[in-house]
Amino acid sequence: MARVATQEDEVMSEDTAGEWVTVAARSALKPGDVLGVQVKDKEIAVFDLDGTLYATDNQCTHAFAYLSDGWLDGDVIECPLHGGRFEVKTGKGLGPPIPCDIKTYPVRVSGGDIQIKLDG
Amino acid sequence: MSAAAGDRHIVIVGAGHAGGRAAEALRAAGYKGPVTLVGEERHPPYERPPLSKELLAGIMPIEKIYLRPQETYAELGIDLKLGARVAEIERREQRLRFAEGGSIPYDALLLTAGARARRLPIPGGEGPRVLYLRDVEDALRLRASLEPGMHLAVIGAGFIGLEVAATARKRGVAVTVLELAPHVLARVVPPELGDFVAALHRRNGVDLRTGVAVTAIEEAGDKVALRLQSGETVSADSVAIGVGAVPNCELAAAAGLAVDDGVMVDEFGRSSDSAIFGAGDVTRHFNPIVGRAIRLEAWQNAQNQGIAVAKVMAGSAEPCAEVPWFWTDQYDMNLQTAGAPAAWDRLIWRGAPSDPGFTVFYLADGKPVAATTVNNARDMRFARMMIARGKPVDPAALADKAVKLQDLAR
Numbered sequence: 008m009a010r011v012a013t014q015e016d017e018v019m020s021e022d023t024a025g026e027w028v029t030v031a032a033r034s035a036l037k038p039g040d041v042l043g044v045q046v047k048d049k050e051i052a053v054f055d056l057d058g059t060l061y062a063t064d065n066q067c068t069h070a071f072a073y074l075s076d077g078w079l080d081g082d083v084i085e086c087p088l089h090g091g092r093f094e095v096k097t098g099k100g101l102g103p104p105i106p107c108d109i110k111t112y113p114v115r116v117s118g119g120d121i122q123i124k125l126d127g
Numbered sequence: 128m129s130a131a132a133g134d135r136h137i138v139i140v141g142a143g144h145a146g147g148r149a150a151e152a153l154r155a156a157g158y159k160g161p162v163t164l165v166g167e168e169r170h171p172p173y174e175r176p177p178l179s180k181e182l183l184a185g186i187m188p189i190e191k192i193y194l195r196p197q198e199t200y201a202e203l204g205i206d207l208k209l210g211a212r213v214a215e216i217e218r219r220e221q222r223l224r225f226a227e228g229g230s231i232p233y234d235a236l237l238l239t240a241g242a243r244a245r246r247l248p249i250p251g252g253e254g255p256r257v258l259y260l261r262d263v264e265d266a267l268r269l270r271a272s273l274e275p276g277m278h279l280a281v282i283g284a285g286f287i288g289l290e291v292a293a294t295a296r297k298r299g300v301a302v303t304v305l306e307l308a309p310h311v312l313a314r315v316v317p318p319e320l321g322d323f324v325a326a327l328h329r330r331n332g333v334d335l336r337t338g339v340a341v342t343a344i345e346e347a348g349d350k351v352a353l354r355l356q357s358g359e360t361v362s363a364d365s366v367a368i369g370v371g372a373v374p375n376c377e378l379a380a381a382a383g384l385a386v387d388d389g390v391m392v393d394e395f396g397r398s399s400d401s402a403i404f405g406a407g408d409v410t411r412h413f414n415p416i417v418g419r420a421i422r423l424e425a426w427q428n429a430q431n432q433g434i435a436v437a438k439v440m441a442g443s444a445e446p447c448a449e450v451p452w453f454w455t456d457q458y459d460m461n462l463q464t465a466g467a468p469a470a471w472d473r474l475i476w477r478g479a480p481s482d483p484g485f486t487v488f489y490l491a492d493g494k495p496v497a498a499t500t501v502n503n504a505r506d507m508r509f510a511r512m513m514i515a516r517g518k519p520v521d522p523a524a525l526a527d528k529a530v531k532l533q534d535l536a537r
Contacts, residue, residue, distance in 0.1 A: 072504070076504065076505050077505070077508075078505070078508045078509075085508065087504035087505050087507065087508070088454070088461070088504055089426070089427075089454075090427075102155070103148055103151075103194075103430055103434065104174070104194075104430060106195075
């Protein structure tokens with residue numbers, strides 16, 4: 008897509024695959040918990056697994072439900088609607104009824120904030 | 128892994144949800160022998176819940192409800208025979224005979240023939256404007272009756288009837304629901320919850336009447352007239368009937384298998400013939416958690432009993448033991464219920480009907496035997512754990528939303 012370069016683009020020019028977006032305060036997420044956030048038009052789930060953060064798509068690939076409303080069992084998130092399960096670290100769907108995996112996203116902590124990088 | 132299973136030919140009769148999941152589970156369990164999956168419908172295995180919702184509303188393509196794209200079965204080495212009707216199980220020969228002629232041998236047979244819509248035995252119950260809902264073709268036929276401004280009469284206020292009513296209202300169709308019992312969803316939830324759901328429908332403009340018996344359906348020009356026992360008449364453009372399901376166990380019965388409102392199987396899916404297994408809606412199966420043989424018409428049982436019994440056929444020794452679990456989506460309400468209690472003596476409300484979401488626990492002798500969540504699916508996981516565990520819980524803690532269910536389920 009043709010765009011006019013701005014100063015902000017220059018600042019972010021090292022991150023060619025997208026930009027880091029602040030989605031929540033780090034303090035909003037406790038170990039063993041999951042947080043649903045919206046980044047632009049995307050629904051993202053952020054997980055704290057023993058202090059390490061992970062981010063995936065928040066919507067189950069089987070039916071319309073948010074994984075952030077589900078149950079985090081170790082490093083597996085279980086969908087609240089029909090019990091489909093995904094590996095948080097890889098996004099891998101763990102058997103029926105899941106038809107396909109969910110995407111994962113880079114996540115970092117910067118200045119007390121949780122930041123996520125979507126695709127470019 | 129069952130090396131001993133070798134080249135046994137496993138045939139699955141019924142290519143619905145249970146049969147489809149069973150076929151792929153055989154492969155997932157490492158079974159490498161030949162598998163044939165036989166179904167009467169022209170569609171590959173699919174999930175039925177969208178038939179009364181997204182598919183009926185016309186907002187989901189048919190392919191989206193398939194468990195897998197049709198070509199996947201060939202990739203998995205599963206011989207998918209669609210549009211094929213089995214006429215007879217010849218147990219002595221271990222052969223299936225097809226209605227169209229021809230036969231195939233089996234070494235092990237899995238019956239996943241499902242259920243069919245129960246017919247309403249009243250005059251006019253089979254008329255051209257009377258529609259039942261069980262498969263994709265039924266849903267497409269019914270969809271044609273859901274044009275804005277039309278009037279649909281629904282007989283039966285169970286999951287199917289009420290889901291059809293909700294979908295019809297969303298499409299701008301006038302809806303009258305007629306239920307014989309005094310409360311809606313009477314087979315699934317207690318009257319208090321049924322009344323909550325009934326109020327939801329009335330708020331959405333449904334003319335919902337309970338305690339009403341329909342005695343006949345008559346053609347009246349391009350409309351139908353429903354005669355009620357009270358002497359009243361309800362006029363509509365068409366009628367949708369949802370009054371339960373009947374298991375397709377005639378093949379099994381004719382073959383001399385133990386059948387009692389369902390093909391009788393144990394918790395491993397084994398029938399009275401050691402070469403024949405069963406899973407899904409067609410079975411009446413022993414459930415170790417509930418402690419008795421039950422027949423379920425449910426997505427969860429189709430999927431998970433299908434998988435569990437396939438694993439047994441591939442050499443596993445794990446029984447199928449799950450808390451029965453059902454759900455329904457109507458308007459913006461997601462209602463889930465777990466358990467199959469014969470009785471309970473106390474209801475504990477965690478939250479109130481006026482809350483955005485709430486949960487109701489059913490206690491028997493202080494133990495949770497069932498639970499229903501309304502827009503509160505997050506509680507369901509822990510409710511099912513508590514029901515499975517079968518230990519008494521403190522009712523006051525259960526009712527207190529400040530107490531985490533997770534802690535009570537430990």
